[in-house]
Amino acid sequence: MPIPKKVHQLFTKRRKALVALAYQRCRSYSDAEDFVQECFARAMNVHWDEVEKPDAMLATILLNVIRDSKRRSRHSAVVFIDDYADTIKASPDLTPSPEQHLVHKEALSQAFDAIATLPSKRQQIFRMRRIQGMSRSAIANATGMTIGAIEKHIERGLQDIRWAVDKKVKSAKRALKDSET
Template sequence: MMSNWRNRLGSLFLTHRRQLESVVRQRVGSSEAAADIVQDVFTRALVAGPRATVDDERRVLFASARNAAVEHHRSRGRREHLLSMLHPEQRAIHEPSPERGLEAKQALGALDEALAALSPRCRDIFILRRVHGLSNEEVARQHGISINSVEKHIARALRHCQARLSEHLPER
């Protein structure tokens, strides 16, 4: 079933990537950022799994791309506002070095691997709650389980990810 979903998603990628990047580029003003955002959308779609129909999947991809572009724009605006409040000597401290960028990419790769190792249901519940911001009640309703079960899945996913990412987390 997963390979069928990968094939369908691959087909959706080939068919809609350029159009999605165009939609996102109009919102964020950068071709590079648009390509990254669209790739992230497809990665999240792969993790989330298939929808009921191909039309549903296409609609979700376009909605996700628009939402990701809006969030990118908002976070860039927040970051620029916060940086504008710093003195020039403070800004140099907060600019990421190439080493920090590499460390961040490695941590994201480890997170992707950790999420992939979760059961599909646990992963989906975690992503719906923590990435898409659904409430525990909404996730419970969508999966036909109790709120307590949702909380247990999220706790399991957090423990799993924390254990897998321990070398990437700062010492306490």
């Protein structure tokens, strides 16, 4: 297919700007070059005599090429487990040891104990958000508090729980390490 003279002139004039625009969107020079090439191929099908703003049309074509590519890459990311069955079989067993299981079980128990020691309002809000899965706005409606206050209670609750659990886990790990030696 012969290249229309108008398309050739337009691309000769605007190629660097198109590559720069594509690079700005994808941060890869080679991908930017590919996108501009695809833009050129699509531009061959445009009736340029009817286009009032050729630069804008080229930019639109290029941005559509980039969007189409991103859309395709999202859908092509499906991985089939059968393709990796040999790799999975050869992987080391990641099941926790009985000792690790005990430490994790103890940590979970300590987390529930830590939740129980929170001030009643903070405990109520923490349970509503983290255990019942309620949204911040739903909690605010149920308690009559502001969303900001809800967020502070959740944040402080998490800090209190982390501190308590870390303290207990470190203690349990030390005890486990001492028993091994």
